[in-house]
Amino acid sequence: MLISNFKRFNMKRVDAYLSSLGYCSRSEARKFMKQNEITVLDKRVFNPSTKASHKDIKVNQEALDSEKLLILLNKPKDYICSHNDAGKLIYSLLPKRWQNRNPKISTIGRLDIDTTGLILLTDDGELNHRLTSPKKDIKKIYEVTLLNPLNGDEKELFSSGTILLNGEDKPLKPAKLTIINDTLVHLEIVEGKYHQVKRMFAYTKNKVIKLHRVSFADTFLEDLKEGSFKELDINLFID
Incomplete structure (x- = not known):
């Protein structure tokens, strides 16, 4: 019974x-x-x-499609992470059926219009909240192309946890810088403050000219082509 x-x-x-x-x-x-x-x-x-x-x-x-979706997408440049703004919206890259789901699919965090790379999307509100919570220290890795060569002290500065950006009341948490060459680096952060990567390099008197996210929450793009997506097993992200 x-x-x-x-x-x-x-x-x-x-x-x-x-x-x-x-x-x-x-x-x-x-x-x-x-x-x-x-x-x-x-x-x-x-x-x-x-x-x-x-x-x-x-x-x-x-x-039937999964009752709750988790999608990994390789975001192209000029797409907007919004449901309502004018212009090319990131959701237009998904199948029409997924665009019509209720509750709606939303991005987990956002990437700027000129930023490319890995972004996760889901219609699971609880998962979205958990992966965007500042308390969770979710790891994000960006490939950063700079206008000017590195000064040489950025690795130590970013890992120090002492950078206080304009408008913030707390220093940034330590970040890990991996140098590929003097204008190309990988930056690993665990926060998601507004334009954080661009502002961090502006703090060093440099400018980001290209920003590409290669990893989020230990997921990677691998060979996923720009503009393409794949469904992930949502259970891997549920505690």
């Missing part, structure tokens, strides 16, 4: 799944189910009010 009750508790209407996962709106579900093969336990259904478990539903012989 307990197992049976548990199964019923985890069942929802088919149209609720279809609308929350972006396949169609609830008002469009009946039409969608006529035009597409929706099956529950491999038996086709037409009634939007049919109740089922997520794992038992297929759309045109394919399993």
Whole structure:
């Protein structure tokens, strides 16, 4: 009896799944189910009010999208991490169905319009909050191209934890600088203050001319092409 009750508790209407996962709106579900093969336990259904478990539903012989998504995307330049601003929005790079999910997919943190590289997106609000919390010290690594050669003392300065940027009331946490050459470096930080990397190098009287994030929370782009994305196992990020 307990197992049976548990199964019923985890069942929802088919149209609720279809609308929350972006396949169609609830008002469009009946039409969608006529035009597409929706099956529950491999038996086709037409009634939007049919109740089922997520794992038992297929759309045109394919399993439903994950109930919660975590996406790794290689952000190109000139895309904006916003739902509402004018211009090219990062969400336009995702499948239309994912753009229609409820709750919406949002970026985990942001990258500036001229910054490229790794960004995570999710519709799991709790995960998003956890990975953007200042208390978590989430590691981020950037490849930084500089206008001028390094002064020579940046590695020690950034790791000292003594830099106080304009407008801030606390010094930055220690950061790790890896020098590739005198105008190309990797910078590892655990904060996400406004324009932080650019402001750190401005503090040394230098200027960032290209910024590319190569890692976030121990995930890497690897061979993912610019503008491309892949789904990650969200369970790897859940404590």
